[in-house]
Amino acid sequence: MKELGPFGGREGFYEKRRALVQKAGGKIRKIQELRNQKVQKIRSELKDTISRLKTKISQDDIENMEDDAEENIRGVRIRAEDEIEAVKINLDFEIDRLKKGYDSLVEDSNRLKNPGADAEITRELDEIGERARRDKEI
Known part of the structure; x- marks a missing residue:
């Protein structure tokens, strides 16, 4: 039986990751165009x-004017590279967050399939409800 994840299968994860990569690529191209x-x-x-x-x-x-202009150009390029690096770091973070969310939901899905999962889930929900009642009393 095929394992379905929270996005309707592993391909959903790849679609979301591809969308993140495309969005980051668009930002990088825009930064490069502005730099140019x-x-x-x-x-x-x-x-x-x-x-x-x-x-x-x-x-x-x-x-001297030419040297100043070249210094300004170097500054523009450095700032653009810093912005591109920030986009790449953010992309890595978002993909990692997406993967963790996917893996967590797959774990939960697999846990639900185990025998006795109903009793375990009921116990966890009871504990959550009890904590909520205690917090409400405080």
Whole structure:
């Protein structure tokens, strides 16, 4: 007999995991696109500034401006990589949480199939009810 999990089978787990991966991939692509746009903007602004001021400023000043722009670009790239790493960490966490939930529900399902499970579940529910009554009295 095929073991059915909380999502209608193991394939449900994979579908949810695939959805999480696709969502994270979309976030990563968006971060990369924004990074590329910022880099292009920095380079474009630098090019415009240099072309406007080329006759008015020295070559050293131009080189300093280029160095500053490259430093800004490095900063943009580092921030983007940090954001991507955060998305990946969050994805790992969500997949782990999904797997734990799936495994827990499979364990509960298997436990229900055991002989005497009704008595054990009734006892656990009685204990929970008793604790709730005591907590309510306090």
